[in-house]
Amino acid sequence: MRVGVLGAGSIGAIVAEALRDGRVPGAELAGVVDPAPAVAGLPMCALPELLSTSDLVVECAGQRALAEAGAQVLSAGCDLLVVSVGALAADGLLEKLLAAGPGAVHLSTGAIGGLDLLRSAALLGPFERVVIETTKKASSLVQPWMSEAEADALRRTSSPVELRRGPAREITAAFPKSANVAASVALAVRNWDVVEAAVIADPAAPATSHVITAAGPAGQYRFEIRNRPSPRTPTSSRVVPYAVLSALEALASPRAVFR
Ligand SMILES: NC(=O)C1=CN([C@@H]2O[C@H](COP(=O)(O)OP(=O)(O)OC[C@H]3O[C@@H](n4cnc5c(N)ncnc54)[C@H](OP(=O)(O)O)[C@@H]3O)[C@@H](O)[C@H]2O)C=CC1
Ligand SMILES: O=C([O-])CC(=O)C(=O)O
Known part of the structure; x- marks a missing residue:
């Protein structure tokens, strides 16, 4: 090939x-x-x-x-x-x-796992609630659409701050280099509208984390992923x-x- x-x-x-x-x-x-x-x-x-x-x-x-x-x-x-x-x-x-x-x-x-199980479970019956929370180093999360004040506060924050929470479709578009995983979860569960995504900036985050929780007729799931970031492009996991x-x-x- x-x-x-x-x-x-x-x-x-x-x-x-x-x-x-x-x-x-x-x-x-x-x-x-x-x-x-x-x-x-x-x-x-x-x-x-x-x-x-x-x-x-x-x-x-x-x-x-x-x-x-x-x-x-x-x-x-x-x-x-x-x-x-x-x-x-x-x-x-x-x-x-x-x-x-x-x-x-x-x-x-x-950057994530669990997609196979979510995909299988969604066939049994629709999920009632799915959440993916992504935490990354604060400085890598500055976006062109942020006001100068918001970008500056993000660069200087000394404690974790939740930047955005909302439908997966909106969050993946707002953080195109950091929240592709929200789209992956939505495609796996076969329903964009049930997936809530959040992006959290943590100035001290030693790793990028993605925590996925899901509940539906097949069961309850929680996947916690802690990835080392790429040294070249810290928004991407290694x-x-x-x-x-x-x-x-x-x-x-x-x-x-x-x-
Ligand atoms: N599914 C997932 O879990 C994940 C998905 N991603 C996605 O992967 C993408 C790439 O990540 P990463 O490698 O870390 O990013 P990088 O910025 O390190 O690399 C992207 C490269 O692609 C080049 N490029 C941009 N546009 C084009 C084009 N039209 N044709 C050819 N080359 C182009 C860039 O050039 P230039 O710098 O000159 O623009 C750059 O060299 C991210 O933007 C993100 O959307 C990332 C992590 C996880
Ligand atoms: O690499 C990661 O941890 C996730 C990421 O950037 C993305 O989903 O866009």
Whole structure:
């Protein structure tokens, strides 16, 4: 399987290097698209060339890049592994991607786990309540839409502060580099409206945490994830490129894979 990488920052660079170095059985690196990749020595190319040489493209370039290039990837016949899952909160984007084929859409589990169980449980009956609370280092959560006063208070806070709480669709759009996981939970439980998401800034947070609680007819669930942040892009957890590599491994040579 030839794999193209769209976006070579903290996630994509690790994915591309692993593919280039032959560390994913059955998969090889077709090329990389990024105006300024995080590491040197990758086979850079333009998007049209990537699409003509890849069987599958991994998007790790951000929500905007997925919205802009996703349909083009799929209509060129490449499968697409999405990392910026939060882009799918936009009205109609998932439907547009699914209709764009012949390429197939895959979603990375990214920074969290438990999605398989939530997906299974939602089939038994709809969840009554689902909450995901994300806590990150305060300084990494400043957003362009914040007022100067709010951004400044966030940079200088000495105690944890809840920045926003609301529907998953709104929170993932408000924090496009930090709350893709809220969209992943909503897609797993098959219902955007039941999922409440919160983003908490903690100046002293030693790790990024995601706490997911869910209750429904199948049972009650609580997943607590504490990830080390990426040294390069602290909004992203260090495990995310390895979630991508694990997915690529399963797609390229499925051997006793959890599904
Ligand atoms: N599903 C999940 O659990 C998670 C999802 N994510 C998502 O993954 C994304 C990437 O994370 P990360 O690698 O840490 O971010 P980085 O900012 O480190 O890397 C993103 C890279 O993509 C490049 N890029 C942006 N737009 C394009 C484009 N149109 N074509 C090609 N390259 C492009 C950027 O270039 P430049 O800097 O020049 O813009 C940058 O080099 C995040 O934005 C987030 O949306 C992250 C963590 C978890
Ligand atoms: O990497 C993480 O911990 C989560 C993240 O940034 C996101 O969901 O966008």
